[in-house]
Amino acid sequence: MNSTPQQFRAHPWHGVSAGSDAPALVTCYVEIVPTDTMKFEVDKETGILRLDRPQKFSNHCPTLYGFIPRTLCGDGIAKLCAKATGKKNIVGDGDAMDICILTSRPIQHSDIIVNARPIGGFRMIDGGEADDKIIAVLENDETYTHTQELADVAKGTIDRIHHYFLTYKQVPGAKTQPKVEVSKLYNRKTAYEVIRQSMRDYEAAYKI
Numbered sequence: 001m002n003s004t005p006q007q008f009r010a011h012p013w014h015g016v017s018a019g020s021d022a023p024a025l026v027t028c029y030v031e032i033v034p035t036d037t038m039k040f041e042v043d044k045e046t047g048i049l050r051l052d053r054p055q056k057f058s059n060h061c062p063t064l065y066g067f068i069p070r071t072l073c074g075d076g077i078a079k080l081c082a083k084a085t086g087k088k089n090i091v092g093d094g095d096a097m098d099i100c101i102l103t104s105r106p107i108q109h110s111d112i113i114v115n116a117r118p119i120g121g122f123r124m125i126d127g128g129e130a131d132d133k134i135i136a137v138l139e140n141d142e143t144y145t146h147t148q149e150l151a152d153v154a155k156g157t158i159d160r161i162h163h164y165f166l167t168y169k170q171v172p173g174a175k176t177q178p179k180v181e182v183s184k185l186y187n188r189k190t191a192y193e194v195i196r197q198s199m200r201d202y203e204a205a206y207k208i
Contacts (some may be wrong), residue, residue, distance in 0.1 A: 004162070009047070012047055012113070013044070016070070017071075018107070018165075021201075023119065023192040024196060026068050026099070026118060027068070028068055028115070029066045030066040030101070030111070030112050030114060031065060031067070031191070032061050038053070038054050039052045042067075049110065060164075061100075062161055063102055063161060065099070068097045068134070070202050071199055072090040072202040073095055074094070074131055077194065077198055078090045078099075078129075078133060084183065090125065090130050091128065091130070093130060096198075098132065098133040099136055100134070100161055102144060103114045103143075106151035109156055113138070114138060115139040116138055117150070118135070118192065119150050119188050121190070122135075123182075127180075135150060135161065135164060135191075149187055
């Protein structure tokens with residue numbers, strides 16, 4: 001008796017390409033959308049989107065948020081961060097490269113793949129770990145057609161992203177707060193460098 005082969009969904013981190021035009025145009029897996037009151041993230045073992053925790057108080061991620069497949073914040077990213085910030089004893093956080101995607105159209109659910117054009121980013125150090133955030137615009141979004149650099153984006157938009165990552169783990173009234181540092185913003189050229197390095201870190205770690 002003939003049987004139909006079982007179809008399996010690709011793991012969004014390991015089974016999806018970053019895109020043939022990366023870093024200029026990257027494939028992104030979206031974990032969180034701005035309307036989410038919960039923080040979702042991909043389970044590293046299964047590739048299934050899981051609930052991590054409720055968002056802290058009134059914090060909502062102001063953009064689509066996810067990661068670039070087959071990237072890794074490893075030793076190379078840690079070295080770039082240490083060189084740029086002057087901080088010592090920095091290590092990579094061991095996760096895929098995070099990306100914030102600006103779009104003018106509401107996307108109301110996550111667990112999707114989109115294409116985006118990186119325009120810059122910033123270095124974030126979370127508890128001594130390099131945790132860069134690439135900022136990009138959704139491919140073919142006409143509102144951002146002429147947006148090539150982070151400097152082209154309204155300051156208020158960038159300030160909201162910056163504030164979110166500085167405060168998203170804080171608990172008002174707690175005696176101690178997670179130590180999160182956000183360095184100066186960087187441009188598209190540096191974003192490309194960071195993405196390329198994260199791709200090399202992934203290849204080194206997973207021998208691909």
